[in-house]
Amino acid sequence: MTTLETPGPTLGVVGGGQLGRMLAEAAGPLGVEVVVLDPTPDCPAAPLAHDQIVADFDDEDGIRELAERADVLTFEIELADQDVMGRIGEETGTPVHPKPSTLETIHDKLVQKRELAEAGVPVPPFREVEDADDVREAIDDYGAPVMLKARTGGYDGRGNVPVESKADAEDALESVAGPAMVESFVDFEREVSVIAVKGEDEVATFPLGENVHEDEILRETIVPARSSEAVTERAYDVARDVLEVMDGRGVYGIELFETSETRGTSETSSGQSPRESGGEILLNEIAPRPHNSGHWTIEGTQTSQFEQHVRAVLGWPLGSTALRSPTVMTNLLGDVEEQRPAQLEDIDEILETPGASLHWYGKRQARPLRKMGHVTLSAHDEGTSVDDLLETARDLEAAVTFRS
Amino acid sequence: MTTLETPGPTLGVVGGGQLGRMLAEAAGPLGVEVVVLDPTPDCPAAPLAHDQIVADFDDEDGIRELAERADVLTFEIELADQDVMGRIGEETGTPVHPKPSTLETIHDKLVQKRELAEAGVPVPPFREVEDADDVREAIDDYGAPVMLKARTGGYDGRGNVPVESKADAEDALESVAGPAMVESFVDFEREVSVIAVKGEDEVATFPLGENVHEDEILRETIVPARSSEAVTERAYDVARDVLEVMDGRGVYGIELFETSETRGTSETSSGQSPRESGGEILLNEIAPRPHNSGHWTIEGTQTSQFEQHVRAVLGWPLGSTALRSPTVMTNLLGDVEEQRPAQLEDIDEILETPGASLHWYGKRQARPLRKMGHVTLSAHDEGTSVDDLLETARDLEAAVTFRS
Numbered sequence: 001m002t003t004l005e006t007p008g009p010t011l012g013v014v015g016g017g018q019l020g021r022m023l024a025e026a027a028g029p030l031g032v033e034v035v036v037l038d039p040t041p042d043c044p045a046a047p048l049a050h051d052q053i054v055a056d057f058d059d060e061d062g063i064r065e066l067a068e069r070a071d072v073l074t075f076e077i078e079l080a081d082q083d084v085m086g087r088i089g090e091e092t093g094t095p096v097h098p099k100p101s102t103l104e105t106i107h108d109k110l111v112q113k114r115e116l117a118e119a120g121v122p123v124p125p126f127r128e129v130e131d132a133d134d135v136r137e138a139i140d141d142y143g144a145p146v147m148l149k150a151r152t153g154g155y156d157g158r159g160n161v162p163v164e165s166k167a168d169a170e171d172a173l174e175s176v177a178g179p180a181m182v183e184s185f186v187d188f189e190r191e192v193s194v195i196a197v198k199g200e201d202e203v204a205t206f207p208l209g210e211n212v213h214e215d216e217i218l219r220e221t222i223v224p225a226r227s228s229e230a231v232t233e234r235a236y237d238v239a240r241d242v243l244e245v246m247d248g249r250g251v252y253g254i255e256l257f258e259t260s261e262t263r264g265t266s267e268t269s270s271g272q273s274p275r276e277s278g279g280e281i282l283l284n285e286i287a288p289r290p291h292n293s294g295h296w297t298i299e300g301t302q303t304s305q306f307e308q309h310v311r312a313v314l315g316w317p318l319g320s321t322a323l324r325s326p327t328v329m330t331n332l333l334g335d336v337e338e339q340r341p342a343q344l345e346d347i348d349e350i351l352e353t354p355g356a357s358l359h360w361y362g363k364r365q366a367r368p369l370r371k372m373g374h375v376t377l378s379a380h381d382e383g384t385s386v387d388d389l390l391e392t393a394r395d396l397e398a399a400v401t402f403r404s
Numbered sequence: 405m406t407t408l409e410t411p412g413p414t415l416g417v418v419g420g421g422q423l424g425r426m427l428a429e430a431a432g433p434l435g436v437e438v439v440v441l442d443p444t445p446d447c448p449a450a451p452l453a454h455d456q457i458v459a460d461f462d463d464e465d466g467i468r469e470l471a472e473r474a475d476v477l478t479f480e481i482e483l484a485d486q487d488v489m490g491r492i493g494e495e496t497g498t499p500v501h502p503k504p505s506t507l508e509t510i511h512d513k514l515v516q517k518r519e520l521a522e523a524g525v526p527v528p529p530f531r532e533v534e535d536a537d538d539v540r541e542a543i544d545d546y547g548a549p550v551m552l553k554a555r556t557g558g559y560d561g562r563g564n565v566p567v568e569s570k571a572d573a574e575d576a577l578e579s580v581a582g583p584a585m586v587e588s589f590v591d592f593e594r595e596v597s598v599i600a601v602k603g604e605d606e607v608a609t610f611p612l613g614e615n616v617h618e619d620e621i622l623r624e625t626i627v628p629a630r631s632s633e634a635v636t637e638r639a640y641d642v643a644r645d646v647l648e649v650m651d652g653r654g655v656y657g658i659e660l661f662e663t664s665e666t667r668g669t670s671e672t673s674s675g676q677s678p679r680e681s682g683g684e685i686l687l688n689e690i691a692p693r694p695h696n697s698g699h700w701t702i703e704g705t706q707t708s709q710f711e712q713h714v715r716a717v718l719g720w721p722l723g724s725t726a727l728r729s730p731t732v733m734t735n736l737l738g739d740v741e742e743q744r745p746a747q748l749e750d751i752d753e754i755l756e757t758p759g760a761s762l763h764w765y766g767k768r769q770a771r772p773l774r775k776m777g778h779v780t781l782s783a784h785d786e787g788t789s790v791d792d793l794l795e796t797a798r799d800l801e802a803a804v805t806f807r808s
Binding site: 001002003004005006007008021024025028029030031033034042046047048050298302311316317318319320322324325341342343344345346347348351352354355357358359360361362363364373378380403 | 407408411412425428432433434437438446715724748752755756759762764765766777807
């Protein structure tokens, strides 16, 4: 039996970027108060959060203050320090969700892949590499190119370096600087993702999204993904298997590859040709938090990923993830030559287009390719396809300009 | 050409109740910051607003501070002092929307009705009353019962007293205490409302809502209203005529009666019987702000009434008001014998029901019939009628209890 009091439960969030901001927006209607911890004064979440504690992500005093004010601790950045959060959570008796152990697993991409592979989640072939010889050996085994990845600290594709040939191995390792792993390069038909939620004694998955990346940064999410029904179902199965490995409640962004061809390990239904059923699903990466490829859920589903995260970490019942209408999300990335105060011009077309919703994160400075906001476009009438939506979304993205 | 900067434009809102809270929730995604002025520390809007100025609604220093921090001033309560706001708006050069002159017109129900009647808006027969003789005379002319209304200060039906017979005239006047007016009692088929928006050089109307009141307090809004198409169109016409009288940009809640029978003044199309076309539309009351009967728009339309108000007062383009799916809103009123700390029990059913959205206002104290929150229920699949929704919404409302 869930009871709401006033003031409502307080969610302590490590990190106060756009994810913290949208968590606060989602928490409001539920009567849940959000306090964020972020080193940047006036961080994006600050205007919407009840309060901001200005402290580094691993500042023990700051996190202790956050824990003491909160009914539950969570995080919106993977840079959160799992050791500090875990210890202070125990000291103060404030539960931490997802569990610090999950953050620890995910922090290290090699550990993450190993645990998932052991649990039967399909992953591309991968191995640890310690020197250039190891990288060259991987190229021999997997074929070129391979993907060299920093084991820790990477996000938005940072720390991921494609290695085209053995001759590039040294340079690639140098640019990654630190413990690394290599993955077989996946010849994917499309990149898709499942936003999945682990509740107290239930799980939920959001409709499959198709993601368009450029320079390893997400540009657009298209929902429903243009995958076959069989592939879509397979993606949900994989997502649920991933959740089994994760410890603690919350939203997980699960990025997947849909391969161009089915391989030996594929589990397509008998009687279907590979083309009909689509390729196989391989895990790419996991984020133990609401994910950019789930921003479309704010308008596109009954319960957004942010509301689900709030519900999940509090141990409240999850909400419906039913699709309200086909939806496309496009990121507004900093289109500037160098850092300068953020000014987005010509937003009128976005504001005037039926079905378009503007989300501006309130970041003070625009930087090249920085995520400054996004636009969601929902189908306004029956006949609108996701291809139509995608075209309009691209027009809207092109219509705005950053003053530079 | 509209440009977004960071920090974004600041909206100064006089009043920090649930309307201010939902304004702040809607302003967030647009990058608009909200500062509220309210005498109650930790008012409902405070956790979501960027800041609260703790001051009385007519406190000149407080309003001056608000005006100096804001790009535009608005209000979410009719108790706002139009003289102070108007003067300080001029002094500081901060525009006020809607205009203080509109607030002045609406403050006095007699002045309001006179201006609207002059503009050709259909209103029930009304007159000023100064003493019991005037009330009795009105009963002679209109027939009993009549509705005695305080000219100023009333809301949620407070200050409205039905007078059943001439013998009750004295008592009724005494209970109203102050300048009063009398209206003919409207034998209505249903109460409906149009949430209408006046933008810079455009207007928009939201789909017609049907309102269920009890003890003069709104209980439920049903959308679309179960009125005929002709009546619905007539309601939009009346709403647009009302906007012509209003000065300044913003959202207006326009409460209307749909009468049981067409009368002489009706403007139904020729060739239709009164039954087919429904009754006539008469204006009941106007609120120069987002209105309880428009809360359903948060989930039910592309652009909520709160987002529209933010856009309108800033002079930004208005958004689409298209209905996303049939929707019912039910208020959660304080179901307690006397004031006590607010605790709402058994919210699980609301959280678990597909299409249901909980909105809790974060008021510290529950009081009998106080508006503590609301639940919106949107149709989850094609076959769901508003009657189905209404039944489920009533079940959900009945499932929660206030600890008392």
